[in-house]
Structure formats: structure tokens, C-alpha cells
Amino acid sequence: xxxxxPSNKISKMMVSLAWIGFLAMLVIGFDRYLGHQENPNERPDxxxxxxxxxxxxxxxxxxGHYIADGKxxxxxxxxxxxxxxxxxxxxxxxxxxxxxxxxxxxxxxxANGDIVVxxxxxxxxxxxAIELKNVTAHINPHMNGKAVLLGMSFxxxxxxxxxxxxxxxxxxxx
Numbered sequence: 096x097x098x099x100x101p102s103n104k105i106s107k108m109m110v111s112l113a114w115i116g117f118l119a120m121l122v123i124g125f126d127r128y129l130g131h132q133e134n135p136n137e138r139p140d141x142x143x144x145x146x147x148x149x150x151x152x153x154x155x156x157x158x159g160h161y162i163a164d165g166k167x168x169x170x171x172x173x174x175x176x177x178x179x180x181x182x183x184x185x186x187x188x189x190x191x192x193x194x195x196x197x198x199x200x201x202x203x204x205x206a207n208g209d210i211v212v213x214x215x216x217x218x219x220x221x222x223x224a225i226e227l228k229n230v231t232a233h234i235n236p237h238m239n240g241k242a243v244l245l246g247m248s249f250x251x252x253x254x255x256x257x258x259x260x261x262x263x264x265x266x267x268x269x
Contacts (some may be wrong), residue, residue, distance in 0.1 A: 134173060136163035139223035148267050151223035155260040162242070165222035167193060167232075172243045174222065176262075178255075180246030183220065183232035184212070189241055190234040197234050210237050220249050225266045227252055 135154040142150040153161045153176070161176040167185070170193040177184075181203070185195065197213035212233040220230045222245070231248040238244075254265040 134162045134164065136161070139163050139165075141224040143224060144265070148265050149224035149226075150266075151225055151264045153262045153264070155262075159260075161262055163222060165220065165245070167220055167243065168195065168218050173241060174245040175242045176250065177244040177246050178250060180244045182246045182248040183217065183230060184235045184238060184244040184246060185215075185232055186238035186240060186243070187234055187236040189243060190215075195234065201233070203233070205237075207237075210235070212236070220245075222249075222264065225253060225264060227266075 135156055139151045139153065142152065144150055151163070153163050156162050163174050163176075164171055165174050166172065167183075172185075172189065172193075185193075187197075190197075195215060195217075198215040199213065200211050201214050202209055203212050212235045214231070214233050217230045217232050218228065220227050220232075227249060250264075252266065254267070256263045256265070
């Protein structure tokens with residue numbers, strides 16, 4: 096009967112752990128790669144033009160959307176730029192996590208029909224170097240997911256220029 100020496104067991108265990116570590120790093124790396132494909136603008140750079148204007152340069156994701164991380168009342172959120180949305184639209188679950196309470200109910204028309212949303216005024220909304228105060232938004236209890244639609248209540252205050260697969264948002268200096 097063949098006996099396995101303790102040093103041989105340790106060697107096999109170390110090789111197994113090395114393979115597990117390698118596979119874990121591969122999975123984490125691939126997950127980050129896919130995440131970057133979905134949101135290539137996780138933390139937009141803070142840029143100020145020579146005239147003092149705040150700018151944000153965004154890249155399109157693989158589906159052609161502009162998605163970027165920003166802040167609502169100081170809390171990080173993932174924005175989907177939506178020029179077809181009148182206001183910023185926050186899923187109820189996200190609003191709850193941020194401690195944003197429902198305001199006055201109002202009816203609104205969406206691509207899926209008429210719904211009731213809850214109007215709120217956000218103290219601050221920021222995307223990279225662009226920050227606006229007292230911005231109209233609504234909490235939408237019918238929205239699924241974690242993405243916040245960054246609508247025209249924010250976007251109407253910035254100049255937008257698209258060139259190729261890149262969009263520049265610019266807030267004029269005051």
C-alpha cells in the first residue's frame with residue numbers, strides 16, 4: 096500500500112489553491128470588463144475648460160446609450176441620459192435607499208402609458224464637474240432596476256455636443 100507523504104499533500108493543496116486563485120481573478124477581471132462595457136463612464140473626470148466652464152465627456156456603451164455614475168443629494172447613482180424624459184426619474188427602490196421621500200403625486204405619460212409618480216426637488220445633482228442645485232425629479236414606483244433616468248430637468252441646463260461615439264456636456268461658468 097502506497098502512503099502519501101505530508102509534503103506531497105501540501106504541494107497538491109498549494110497547486111489547487113493557486114488554480115482556484117487564478118480562476119477567481121479571471122472571473123473578477125471578466126466581470127469588470129463586462130461592467131465597463133455596460134457603463135464606460137463609471138466615474139467621469141472632473142474637467143474645467145480654459146474659460147472656467149465645467150465639462151463632462153462621456154463615451155457610448157455597446158448599446159449606444161450614455162450611462163455614467165453621478166450623485167443625487169450626495170449619494171452615488173448610475174444615470175442613463177434620457178432627453179425624452181421631462182424630469183429625472185428615480186426608481187422607488189433607489190429613492191428608498193437614498194432616503195428620498197415621496198412628494199406630491201402627479202400623473203405622467205411614459206412610453207408604457209399613464210402612471211402616477213411622486214414629485215421631489217433634489218438638493219443637488221452632479222455628474223463629474225457639473226453640479227446643479229434644486230432640480231425637479233420624480234420617484235417612479237413602476238421603474239425596475241437601479242438606473243436613474245437623467246432627464247431634461249437636468250440636461251436643459253447644459254450644452255450637449257455629440258461627435259462620433261462621444262458626448263460632451265458643458266455647464267457655462269457663472
